Amino acid sequence: MMTSNITDSSIMATYNPAVSSGTSTLLPRAQGSTWASIVSGQPSRPRIASTGLRGQRNGSSANLSDLGSQSGRFHNPALSNALNTLSKISQLPTSVPSYLEDSLYSERLLAARCPSANSASLLSRNPSMTSLALVAQARGGGLKLDIKDTSLLQEDDLPTPLPTRWNENDKSGGIDISQDGLDVRFLGPNKVTEYDSAAVRADHHMPRSCGVYYYEVTIINKSREGLIGIGFCAGDVLLNRLPGWEPYSWGYHGDDGKIFCCTGVGKPYGPQFDTKDIIGCGINFRTNTAFFTCNGRNLGDAFRDIPMEKKLYAAVGMKKPGEHIRVNFGQERFCFDIDGYVKDERLRAYSEIESMPVDDLCPPLEEAALMQSLVASYLQHDGFVETAKAFAQDLQAEQSALNSGRGGPTNPVELMEDQDAQRRQTIRTAILNGDIDNALELTQTHYPQVLLRNEQINFRLRCRKFIEMMRQSAELMNGSRKKAPPAPGSGSKNKGRTFETYAEDEDVDMDEDDGETRSDCDMENGVDNYNNRTAADPLSQSDMLAKLLEYGQQMQRDFKDKPELQDEMEEVFSLWAYPDPMVSPVAHLLSIDGRAPVAEALNSAILVSLGKSSRAPLERLVQQTTVLLRELGEEGGSAAFINLHNWINSVEYLPAS
Amino acid sequence: MTSIASSQQPSLPSPSEWEKKVDDIRPSKSDMNTLVMNYLIIGGYPSAAAKFAQEANIHPQLNLEAIHKRNRICTSIHEGDIQSAIEMINDFQPELLQTHRRLHFALLRLQLIELIRASMEANGDIQPALTFAEKQLAPRAPEYPEFLRDLERTMALLCFPPDQLSPPLAKLMDPDMRKEVAAQVNEAILSHQSVLPEAKLRSLVRLRAWVEAKAAKSESERLRSIPHLDLGLVPSKAENGSSVI
Numbered sequence: 001m002m003t004s005n006i007t008d009s010s011i012m013a014t015y016n017p018a019v020s021s022g023t024s025t026l027l028p029r030a031q032g033s034t035w036a037s038i039v040s041g042q043p044s045r046p047r048i049a050s051t052g053l054r055g056q057r058n059g060s061s062a063n064l065s066d067l068g069s070q071s072g073r074f075h076n077p078a079l080s081n082a083l084n085t086l087s088k089i090s091q092l093p094t095s096v097p098s099y100l101e102d103s104l105y106s107e108r109l110l111a112a113r114c115p116s117a118n119s120a121s122l123l124s125r126n127p128s129m130t131s132l133a134l135v136a137q138a139r140g141g142g143l144k145l146d147i148k149d150t151s152l153l154q155e156d157d158l159p160t161p162l163p164t165r166w167n168e169n170d171k172s173g174g175i176d177i178s179q180d181g182l183d184v185r186f187l188g189p190n191k192v193t194e195y196d197s198a199a200v201r202a203d204h205h206m207p208r209s210c211g212v213y214y215y216e217v218t219i220i221n222k223s224r225e226g227l228i229g230i231g232f233c234a235g236d237v238l239l240n241r242l243p244g245w246e247p248y249s250w251g252y253h254g255d256d257g258k259i260f261c262c263t264g265v266g267k268p269y270g271p272q273f274d275t276k277d278i279i280g281c282g283i284n285f286r287t288n289t290a291f292f293t294c295n296g297r298n299l300g301d302a303f304r305d306i307p308m309e310k311k312l313y314a315a316v317g318m319k320k321p322g323e324h325i326r327v328n329f330g331q332e333r334f335c336f337d338i339d340g341y342v343k344d345e346r347l348r349a350y351s352e353i354e355s356m357p358v359d360d361l362c363p364p365l366e367e368a369a370l371m372q373s374l375v376a377s378y379l380q381h382d383g384f385v386e387t388a389k390a391f392a393q394d395l396q397a398e399q400s401a402l403n404s405g406r407g408g409p410t411n412p413v414e415l416m417e418d419q420d421a422q423r424r425q426t427i428r429t430a431i432l433n434g435d436i437d438n439a440l441e442l443t444q445t446h447y448p449q450v451l452l453r454n455e456q457i458n459f460r461l462r463c464r465k466f467i468e469m470m471r472q473s474a475e476l477m478n479g480s481r482k483k484a485p486p487a488p489g490s491g492s493k494n495k496g497r498t499f500e501t502y503a504e505d506e507d508v509d510m511d512e513d514d515g516e517t518r519s520d521c522d523m524e525n526g527v528d529n530y531n532n533r534t535a536a537d538p539l540s541q542s543d544m545l546a547k548l549l550e551y552g553q554q555m556q557r558d559f560k561d562k563p564e565l566q567d568e569m570e571e572v573f574s575l576w577a578y579p580d581p582m583v584s585p586v587a588h589l590l591s592i593d594g595r596a597p598v599a600e601a602l603n604s605a606i607l608v609s610l611g612k613s614s615r616a617p618l619e620r621l622v623q624q625t626t627v628l629l630r631e632l633g634e635e636g637g638s639a640a641f642i643n644l645h646n647w648i649n650s651v652e653y654l655p656a657s
Numbered sequence: 658m659t660s661i662a663s664s665q666q667p668s669l670p671s672p673s674e675w676e677k678k679v680d681d682i683r684p685s686k687s688d689m690n691t692l693v694m695n696y697l698i699i700g701g702y703p704s705a706a707a708k709f710a711q712e713a714n715i716h717p718q719l720n721l722e723a724i725h726k727r728n729r730i731c732t733s734i735h736e737g738d739i740q741s742a743i744e745m746i747n748d749f750q751p752e753l754l755q756t757h758r759r760l761h762f763a764l765l766r767l768q769l770i771e772l773i774r775a776s777m778e779a780n781g782d783i784q785p786a787l788t789f790a791e792k793q794l795a796p797r798a799p800e801y802p803e804f805l806r807d808l809e810r811t812m813a814l815l816c817f818p819p820d821q822l823s824p825p826l827a828k829l830m831d832p833d834m835r836k837e838v839a840a841q842v843n844e845a846i847l848s849h850q851s852v853l854p855e856a857k858l859r860s861l862v863r864l865r866a867w868v869e870a871k872a873a874k875s876e877s878e879r880l881r882s883i884p885h886l887d888l889g890l891v892p893s894k895a896e897n898g899s900s901v902i
Contacts, residue, residue, distance in 0.1 A: 371696065635877055647861075
């Protein structure tokens, strides 16, 4: 027990170096459950911890110490690889300075931290469920990070950690770094030669994908001369000289207020440093320039044409005893308004984008026609049949109104009567209404190949059906109590109906409404869906549970040869464990929000089986934009300031015009 | 770790590898639906917006009545019934045309164009058009220099037979003129309601064009090697085109 305790704490320290700095402390609990999910998500692993880890996962009490001892005992290469990746993830900051919030860097950070937000696992396939995934995490419900995700997270895909402290192992002699890694003191001998100074680099380089990197240094104490240099340099620059005096080294010096660009000859730039001064250093990776600030005032561009081929590290150097500085890598509020600086960069990019012509994107379509085509094809592709019709009618009305001036004949819009689109929409509606049997039956009738060839989708449908049965059972049990799951169910549905009263020119689709009502509210009819009984034949709680058990066992038989599905299945079956699943830690599984992703997946599979692209052009547009933005942002250009998801969901992303 | 290392790699990704990178992105469905819903709302397609809320099972915070009003105003303009449109605008947002002088002038000029069009069809009685120009437009002409120019150009329509108009004049008679003014009115109403006057889709399309142009002009060989990524819209364009437009 003693030994294991020692191991535990040392492992803690190794895997979570940020703890001591106090700047980016991880929640061990969250990490523990993530880790446990990795382990349990590996299909090829020896089932080392079927009792231990699994139990902890459900209880969400697995923590790093457990993992440490596990991996120590088992020497499983897959395990230690995953552990390596994880330890790299754990070095990443849990939060970024506010000026980086919209940057590509923080987007990648989020992707690395919460892979489930983008992953293909059962629960999180719905991309709109980021919040749900987070809820799951908070509840310790086992945030999914299965083997697929781990393999996606190759080292190259991980963002680099941000600088958090001075690097104890990357300093010259004569320098003392405080325990928290933020204070630097010069201790060195009094009689140093002209060129002998001492410098230190930060623990990580400044990532270009930040777009702008900025840090501040407080002069806590200066010698009479104030020989302190603040700046940045490449990782291989000698540290026995002040920043700026060597090739690949840039600095602003406090004794004379001069800046030094890879040379011993300085240029007058700003004030000399005084005790209590706060000196900031910022690098703009779009312009490849650097600037310094003094007590919140921007002193202007100091360096231009900073070469991009080497990674650059924040660095400080000093020369006289008694000199003492403290760095702010973003753990505290900055003195200079760097948020405003970055916002200006972002607005600059936005206004450039605003004036971008789109004629070359998809000739001969000009902007308005391109948007119409994108929307129309998306509606058709994703099976929004009624909307597609209404949209076509709206456009036709617009066109005929315009033509009234010409007096020419109006061309009637041909409505696309695409049988497949209709069927896909019917199947989608069935799933959205929770009527999985109907969806399965329709799919079987019209697209028999789809379920055979897409085991994963078949499995997800079956899981969903189990969940729907569980919902019914829970609602039955709760009796008069209204349905509980945290879903935008009834309330917002009503809002949907209010629309219809306004929309005079459309026929209200009563069938669909009935469907909603039935599955959401009316118990007996809902049960009817599952058991092919008449509505007048009420089902008792025990009958329902028997049905559930039978269905669960059937699923286990059908998928027992699929190790990769076991975890998801167990997750769903964990609903069994609670007397009232609606208020259990896994209640999120029951949310009707889970229907849409299943419907999307089936729709895509049907489209692929019909030889159509599984992606609508609008979706391609988003995909391409995402890839291009990332690639551009890695180079540190304006694209690093744009976060597509925030862009789409923001309400104030436009410059005030 | 990422950018520098990868840009130094000797081999650049092949076009198919780029396609795969694109395929590996999983756009959020809710983001997609947000984009479409926003487009339908901003563009003023009330019935499509209502259907979409139903079919996509999303519940936007939207005032459908306002969309309908906006839609009716734009439809009136599309039909050339500018008088009704102005009345509806004044009814809906009384101060809008007071504060948007240029927009008001654009509407009145369009009304003049419609009167001229009517006079051409009604065998040349140009009196209503002349009276309207004199009473409604001429007093406003001094407000901005371009008003007078626009008014003069519009009045020139009266001097030519409709089938012999020079291209700039013919443009005034084109239905696109109505569309343009309707779009301006649409934007003004939206801004007035403190709604972003521009569809996010429009920004997205421009963003897409921008990133491609940026990559093509980049100093990085890797970025310049990115092939033109097709939207998959063109092959189906014929069928879409006929049904949409």
